[in-house]
Amino acid sequence: MSNPISDATGMIPLPSDGQSKLSKVMETLVRTILPVVLALLTSVVVLIVIGKDPWFFYSEVFRYGVMGNGWQQTIRLMAPLLLYSAGLIVVFRGKLWNLGYDAQYLLGSVVVAGFSPMLIEVMPLWAAFTVSLIMGTAAGAAWTLLPAALKARYGTNEIITTLMMSFIGIGISNMLVRGPFQNPDIHVPQTRVLPVADMFPQIPGTRIHIGIIISVVVVLIIHLLLTRTSFGLRLDVFGSSPKTALHVGINSPQMILILFILSGALIGLAASVDMLGYQGNLRANINPGYGAAVLPFVFLGRLNILTTIPFVAFYCILDTGGRLASLDSGLDTHFLMIVIALILVFMSVIEYFGVKKDLGQSYLPPGLRRAVTGLFDRGARA
Amino acid sequence: MIDILTTTFIATFIAGVIASAIPLVLGSLGETLGEQSGVLNLGIEGMMLFGAYFGFVTTLETNSYFLGLLAGIAAGFVMSILMVMLNIWLGLNQIVIGLALTMIGGGITSVLYFSTYGQTTPRLGQPDVFPIPVLSDLPVVGSSIFQQPLAFWIALVLAFVVSVVLRNTNFGLRVRAAGQNPNSLDAAGGNVVRTRTYVALLGGAFAGFGGAYLALMSAGTFTPFMTSGIGYIAIVVTMLSRGRILWVIASSFVYGISVSVGTVLQLTSFDLPTDVIKMLPFVAVMITLIVFARSSYVPPALGVPYTRGAR
Structure with a gap:
């Protein structure tokens, strides 16, 4: 396929000349926050249409996500999701699509959930943590190898291969939960529960485990890698123009492999951190679906890890609060999926208008423009 | 252990292959039309689910499979x-946008x-079959292939029509030109945006039909996320078939066989886990x-929006 993302949603530079700094900041804010606001407003309409009370729903989201101990849950959820978004940003910057995130996350989870109870019995706690984290990370990375190799060697469309690998990986993780990692003491298909004493210690005075510290440190290192090193520069050149990359001597197949492995590793690490810090065990047929959830936010953060952090925080509030609020309102938890999808749509539309404005063009595409002007111009044929 | 070679067993097997293949055939037809014109419809999974749900609800409320299929087609069309x-x-x-639509x-x-x-998780009954005279009395194939609902035959006819349209009509030529080289279509007086619009709308209708077929004819009910990746498989089928409808049908039936073989292996002594x-x-x-x-292989202009005069 020729480059399918010539209009990569997140990579369009904002205008730099002829504008005051303030209006630039305003425009950036509008372009990043308006999609979220519009999506929330539309979701209110959706709630009214299906006969639910939107005010009740969103006040419950706020109550569970921020008030009381909610903020601690929110920060707890940020630990895996920051790593997750870093994993997506790395490949998206190279204009590669890793859509196999669900399997990479679940395989990381299942490996940690399966092996860490055994590891804890044979080695000191810190060593067990280290080995578990490495295993989970490796599991996530390993699941990207085949799509990456096919893309690097034959240029096979990675969207398709990662999606197919995703379904296979989800199946394998379910098999592992039901098979070798099944908790022998119970009949429900789930792995052995890690005792709380053998999980990540919590930050004193809170219920937030130290996974958030690991996550922030790793994410900052990745940010420095992407923005302050020659690797980051080569990655950006590769992402913005494969032809230029060829001319300046960047090894594209190697770059594709590195990016996919890094992405899978970060997603696997995210899963391991959440498993060791919070979940403690894995049940069959559970798919948290975090990948699709953080997807719009890495674009809104313009594929920059630092600017993505506030969006991830926002999503974590929505997620922690939304799951409980859905229960209270008698809604399916997949309601959040609609909100996420709406953010994606509005983001793309607003980005389109922004680019048109920068280029000094009409906001309307030619076809639509004819249709609209045709209404007022009866003589002319649309 | 069940005896695999009884005639009823083979008939059930063939019927199972058809039930899982036809939704994929329909989805892949829609996807083929879109991809040939340069539009990658990654939201086909969402369109099929839309078709499945609204088809299911309509049939449940009206007891009419015909209206259900129409509603499914309409739902896919609206989403497209x-x-x-x-x-x-x-x-x-x-x-x-494709991910968002999904x-x-x-x-x-x-x-x-x-x-x-x-x-309540209601279920639908069996759809009316449309037996082909004489052929439906044959052993094995009679009860499996020639006693299918009318929608099955409609799906096959549609596949034939799409094949003819893509290959042998001016419209089909415009569609393929829009995917191969939109600039030359524009230069020759065709309208790239209009061509892609028609084709994408048709593709949505096909996806909706496929979803409705899955819910009404194959499963007899709706469950959330029941398509479980068929839409994505349709994209793969399309990419491997490169616009050749016979290949679309053949690879869809290979998929159907792989689904049915799994069920057979589970019924016999192999005892494979459901996950496998x-x-x-x-x-x-x-x-x-x-x-x-x-x-x-995919058309060169696939996924690239057309801007007149842009290089």
């Missing part, structure tokens, strides 16, 4: 209007299903992709 506006008219990123389709149908039928059976089609697809890695 959104795709046409965003992807073709505005030229937004087709992958991002989430919208899955989210809305499961929220609606949860709030209306979540407690669910994975089987995806493993088959992955192996196909590895073997034919070099020959999966």
Whole structure:
């Protein structure tokens, strides 16, 4: 396929000349926050249409996500999701699509959930943590190898291969939960529960485990890698123009492999951190679906890890609060999926208008423009 | 252990292959039309779910399979209007919008299903069959192939029509030109945006039909996320078939066989876990992709929005 993302949603530079700094900041804010606001407003309409009370729903989201101990849950959820978004940003910057995130996350989870109870019995706690984290990370990375190799060697469309690998990986993780990692003491298909004493210690005075510290440190290192090193520069050149990359001597197949492995590793690490810090065990047929959830936010953060952090925080509030609020309102938890999808749509539309404005063009595409002007111009044929 | 070679067993097996293949045939037909014109419809999963849900609800309320299928087609069509506006008219990123449409389709149908039928989980009865005279009296194939609902025959006729239209009509030529080289279509006086619009709307209708077929004819009920990746497999089938409808049908039936073989293996003494059976089609697809890695071909303009005069 020729480059399918010539209009990569997140990579369009904002205008730099002829504008005051303030209006630039305003425009950036509008372009990043308006999609979220519009999506929330539309979701209110959706709630009214299906006969639910939107005010009740969103006040419950706020109550569970921020008030009381909610903020601690929110920060707890940020630990895996920051790593997750870093994993997506790395490949998206190279204009590669890793859509196999669900399997990479679940395989990381299942490996940690399966092996860490055994590891804890044979080695000191810190060593067990280290080995578990490495295993989970490796599991996530390993699941990207085949799509990456096919893309690097034959240029096979990675969207398709990662999606197919995703379904296979989800199946394998379910098999592992039901098979070798099944908790022998119970009949429900789930792995052995890690005792709380053998999980990540919590930050004193809170219920937030130290996974958030690991996550922030790793994410900052990745940010420095992407923005302050020659690797980051080569990655950006590769992402913005494969032809230029060829001319300046960047090894594209190697770059594709590195990016996919890094992405899978970060997603696997995210899963391991959440498993060791919070979940403690894995049940069959559970798919948290975090990948699709953080997807719009890495674009809104313009594929920059630092600017993505506030969006991830926002999503974590929505997620922690939304799951409980859905229960209270008698809604399916997949309601959040609609909100996420709406953010994606509005983001793309607003980005389109922004680019048109920068280029000094009409906001309307030619076809639509004819249709609209045709209404007022009866003589002319649309 | 069941005896595999009884005639009833073979007949059930063939019927199972057809039941899982036809939704994929329909989805792949729609996807083929779109991809030939340069539109990558990654939201086909969402469109199929839309078609499945609204088809199911309509049949449940009216007891009419015909109206159910129509409602499914309409639901897919309505969703493709959104795709046409965003992807073709505005030229937004087709992958991002495709993912969004998949989430919208899955989210809305499961929220609606949860709030209306979540407690009762109703099922539909058997659809009326449309027996072909004489042939339906044959042993084995008679009860499996020639006693299918009318929708089965409609699907096959549609496949034939799409094949003829793509190959032998001016419209088909315009569609393929829009995917191969939109600039030359424009230069020759064709309208790229209009061509892609028609084709994408048709594709949505096909996806909706496929979803409705899955819910009404194959499964007899709706469950949230029941398509479980068929839409994505349709994209693979399309990429491997390169616009040749016979290949679309053949590879869809290979998929159907891999689904049915899983069920058979489970019924016989092999006792495979359900997880393996669910994975089987995806493993088959992955192996196909590895073997034919070099020959999966897509039109050069696929996924690239058309801007007149842009280089």
